Amino acid sequence: MILAPDSGLMQIVGLDFDILKIDHSLIETVLTNQTAARMLRGIVALAAALRLRTVAEGVETGDEAFFLRAAGVDCGQGWFWSRAVSASEASRILSEGYPLANAQKSASKKS
Structure with missing residues (x-):
C-alpha cells in the first residue's frame, strides 16, 4: 500500500500522542x-513499535480482560472494573492505578 500525503494515515504521522485507545467495538468481538x-x-x-501505551475501552468481562492482558494491552476501562463514577472518584481510581494486570484479582472478588 502506498500512502498519499493527504491520506488518513499520513495525517496522523505528525500528531504527538502517547496513548492509543482501542474502541469497544473491537474489544467486544476479540x-x-x-x-x-x-x-x-x-x-x-x-503501538509498541511506536512506543505508545494501549488502553482497551469497554471491557465488560473477565475473559476479555484476560485476553487483552495476554495480547499485551497496557490498560483497560469498562464495567468489568467499575460502574460509571464521578470525576472525583475517577481521579481517585486513576491515582491508584488499575492496569489489566489487576484483572485476575478483580475477577476473583466478583466471583
Whole structure:
C-alpha cells in the first residue's frame, strides 16, 4: 500500500500522542472473531513499535480482560472494573492505578 500525503494515515504521522485507545467495538468481538483478535494483536504490536501505551475501552468481562492482558494491552476501562463514577472518584481510581494486570484479582472478588 502506498500512502498519499493527504491520506488518513499520513495525517496522523505528525500528531504527538502517547496513548492509543482501542474502541469497544473491537474489544467486544476479540473472543469470538479470529480476524478481530488478529487485528487487536496487530494494533498492540504497532503501538509498541511506536512506543505508545494501549488502553482497551469497554471491557465488560473477565475473559476479555484476560485476553487483552495476554495480547499485551497496557490498560483497560469498562464495567468489568467499575460502574460509571464521578470525576472525583475517577481521579481517585486513576491515582491508584488499575492496569489489566489487576484483572485476575478483580475477577476473583466478583466471583
